[in-house]
Amino acid sequence: MASSQLGQLYKELQQAFMSGNLQQTGVLLARLKIGLTEAGLLVPFGNPNPQDLVVARDILEVGAFWSIRTKDIPSFDRYFSQLLTFYNDYSSLLPPSPREYPLRGLNLIRLLTQNRIADFHTTLESLPLPADSLTANPYIAHPINLEQWLMEGSYSKVWNAREEAPTEEYKFFVDSLMGTIRNEIASCEEAAYDSLPLKDAATLLFFKSTNDVLAFAKQRGWQVDLGAQKIHFAKKAEDKVEIPKERLIAANLQYARELEQIV
Amino acid sequence: MADVEMKVVDAKEEKKEDKTTTEEKKPVPLTPVAEIKANVALIERAVSTLEPRFIHRVLRSLMHLRKKLDDKVLRDAIQAIYPTDSPAKQSLLPWLPNAPAEESMDVDSTPAASKQPQSEPIPEVEIYLRLLIIHHLLTSAETYAKATKLAHETVDKMQALSRRSMDPIAAKVWYAVERAYELGGELAEARPLFLAAQRTAALRHDDETEASLINRILRSYLQYSLYDQADKLVSKTSFPAAAGNPQHARYHYYLGRIKAVQLNYTAAHTNLQQAIRRAPPAKTAPGFYQAVHKLSIVVELLMGDIPERSLFRHPVLEKALAGYFEIVKAVRNGSLSQFQNTLSNYAAQFEADKTYTLIVRLRQNVIKTGIRRLSLSYSRISLRDICVKLHLDSEEDAEYIVGKAIRDGVIEGRIVHEKGWMECGGQKSGYGPEVSDVFSRRISYCLELHNQSVKAMRYPLNAHRKELAAAEGAREREKELAKEIQEGDLDDEGPDLGEGF
Structure with a gap:
């Protein structure tokens, strides 16, 4: 051609x-x-x-x-x-x-949404920028902050960061991050609370209406007490501690064999 | 401060060389020329008796010898070793600047020159001399280009000759090649050369060269932060087990670095431990020792452990680890503000050590430690107080963070949302099935160590013959004794024995 x-x-x-x-x-x-x-x-x-x-x-x-x-x-x-x-x-x-860093940043966010944290860090290391000036680049700083907040659990910051996306394309990924975050928060709530008022659950999960919460609760199998406007998290039954017999036996036999070799 | 920094960096530069050679103390200091000649004799002996051990001895003294080299020494050595009109000599001498006239007069009058050797020495000797010349050329910046050229020529020559007895020297030559490229500032260009040579070495089971080359390539990848490529190389090659300890130490260090970047901290920690154990003593190779420890401390922190304090008092490490000590203190206290301050204070150092991004990841560990401390000291604490104590931005954040900590099993507790506080549950009892896991992990480590040390034991050749002879002698004596006893039955001691029955 x-x-x-x-x-x-x-x-x-x-x-x-x-x-x-x-x-x-x-x-x-x-x-x-x-x-x-x-x-x-x-x-x-x-x-x-x-x-x-x-x-x-x-x-x-x-x-x-x-x-x-x-x-x-x-x-x-x-x-x-x-x-x-x-x-x-x-x-x-x-x-x-001029589009290099926006694209590199997008790639980082993509790795984040796919939960490929190890790849995320490897990519971050191989960026041709000195590490302490990474945060000076708005396109790179955004994914770095997101990752940090996700890891430490500051979910509200992630939520608020939707508006701070440096270019239009970032928003596409940030939206798909929200799904991940909701599930994260939900699993935290299950562990950390006995019960939660319906309204507070909505704010915690960034839902606008209680109806969304109800649908989400159904999906996760939470018990909703509509009268008291509360969600009860089914306490996980104290799981019985099983003694892993087979593994212990195998380990002990292994010790015996090794000791025999030594003595 | 700047001075200290420079020193550390210098030491780091030095480390690579120091590492490979454990200094050999000679009882009588020889002149460098005599030493080279003695080494040449050793190399010849090694090749004729097929005992690579002699060559290893020569190479061990390389570092030591290198510091004493100058143009005249090399020139004299070449004059003394080669017959007058040997082609190898003609090819070697042009690499050295011409000596002033009166000096060459001196050479002629020395006794070494008077008894010129008649036969041409073996090619190994030539390569060895070339190696010495390269190292010598690398000592001054003007001759870097020359060194690179000579290195190329040497490599071509080595590959053309392809003698197995040359392998140990070849491994060292590759190191010199890397050094030449690096000092010339074009390390990336050497990579295709190394990769090709590595394939050849692997095919020929030339373990030492292969080990050396794998390390060269990994280093070049990591220098340019190409972790993906480095990881692929590691997964596609197997590091020869027969390689020497210094090569192993480096390899483990590089592996540790790759694993740490990939968040595989446990594996990274194991590798770094290996690197520390296999590295030469701290005094010999301070740079490597410091570099490994820096990384290992960060990895340990990332794993949630606190490194031992005695480490920071080690004479070799104390100054180099100052910044890391501050970081450890911040993590231990769980104080975010202290952590951020330290990070910005030492940013340049961490950046130079290539640990900055790893240290940034510690932020969440700092928070976790902080929450853990609070949960241990309070049975009930309001989210507002947590927020103040940990310097978090808002109560809302605090609630999410505590929730995550509970889910991740960092603390035991509940959040009571209506009242806005966290109730901390009792501590888990320290006994359960996980204890047996820890136990079996430790035991298997001990057993592994024992087995490895048994495998690592070395026996001198033919020593068992002596033992056999000794055993034979003992058996003889026993026989005699038995005979005597039998014969002794007739003696007067017989009745005594009988009484016992």
Whole structure:
């Protein structure tokens, strides 16, 4: 495919993306990817022209944003791993992209929502920023704060952080985080309270109406006392401590054998 | 303060070298030239008797010798070892700057030069001399480029020769290659070279080179924070068990670092413990000792343990661990504000040690410790007070945090929402099935240690023959004794024996 044709498509893509025409963007992206592959730029190899690389990077970046807007996470994952080549290996050749950190931040949040905490930290470590200035970057600071709050249990802060998302796309992930958080809070409540007034439960769980709470309580199997407006958490029956006989026997036999070898 | 910092960093730089060599104290100080010549003789002996042990001895003295090298020493050594017009000599000498005229006169008049060796020494000797030259070139910044070039040439030569008796030296050469690249500031470029060499080494079961190379690659990955790649390398390769202790120590240190980043603290702790145990004594390699301990303290804190206080009084560690000591104090007290202050005070140091992000993760541990302390000292405490005591932002937060702590089993208790307080339950009794788990964990550790030490015992070759001979002798004597007793029956002692019956 001639590069002029690629350039034409690229311009169209930018227009479509700017105007927010998701369907059109998707179609163009598919065609552009074929074009990039033929030009050997999708997975760059050797020493291509930096100008071409910038265009390829732009296209992939648009693709990543488009995936999030169409809520296609696996597709975002693919675009992002392709982009990593441009961000890491060609960082000395190319001018830094303004979209790099928003995308890196989005990737971090994605890992957070999928509860891949280990990956989250590995990715964080490999960011090309000095660790003590991570929080100075708004796009990176957001996921870092979220993770910290989630881990220590400051759920209300996570809830409030919805509004502070640095770009529009973050909100998509933050919404899906809410589901996770509600379940977390619910499991904490089951352990920490005997009973809870219905209204307070609603505030704790960030529900707007009691009806939502009732539906949620049903889902989790809580006993709701409508008369007293209270939720009772079924006390877990004091589970009987079973002696793990087989394991103990096996362990003791093992000791005996080892001791015999020593003596 | 700055001075101290520099020293620590210097020591760290040094550590890599110090580590590999336990200094060998020679009773009589030899001149460097004589020492090199003695080493060359040892190498030749090693190759002719197929005993790599002699080469190891030579390499142990490498560090010690390296400090004494200069142009003249190397020049003299090469003159003395090679016959006058040997091609190897022609290839080695250009790497050293030309000596002034009168000095070469001196060389000629020395007795060493008068009895020129006639035969060409084996290639191992050449590689060894090249190694010495590389190390020498690496001592000054101007010759880094030259060192890199020589290192390349040496590697090519080694691969062309491909002699198994050369492997131990080759492992050291790879270290020199890495050093040359690193000092030249282009460590990343050396990676493809290392990866290719590692494959070859693995195929040839060249354990020492492979171990050395795996460590080189891991180090290069971690230097550039490529934890994913490092993790994949670890999972795809198996570290040769026959490798030396220093290589093992490094490998465990790198593993510990990777595991810590992946939140696998227990595994990281095990690896770091291994690294500490296998590392050379603290005085010999202070930098490595400090680096491992720094990481190990953070990992221990992340696991919820508090490191021993005596560690921070260790003469080698005391200064290097100052910042970490403050962090430990903050975690122990469960004081968030103290923790934040320490973190910002020592941020630069933690960043340099690459432990900053790990330490940031400690925040939740600080909170947990704080709640735990409160739950132990109060039977009932209002959420408002918790909030004040732990410097939390709001009561609402406090409620969630306490709830999470209860669910995670950090404390025993309930929240009474209507009254806004937390009631702390009694402590769990310390006896249950988990006790047997802990017990079996400890016992299996002891047994493992015992088995490992039995496996690690070394026996001198053929020593059992002597014992056999001794046993044979004993049997002979016994026979004689038996014979005598039999014969003795006829003696006058016979009746005495009989009385006993």
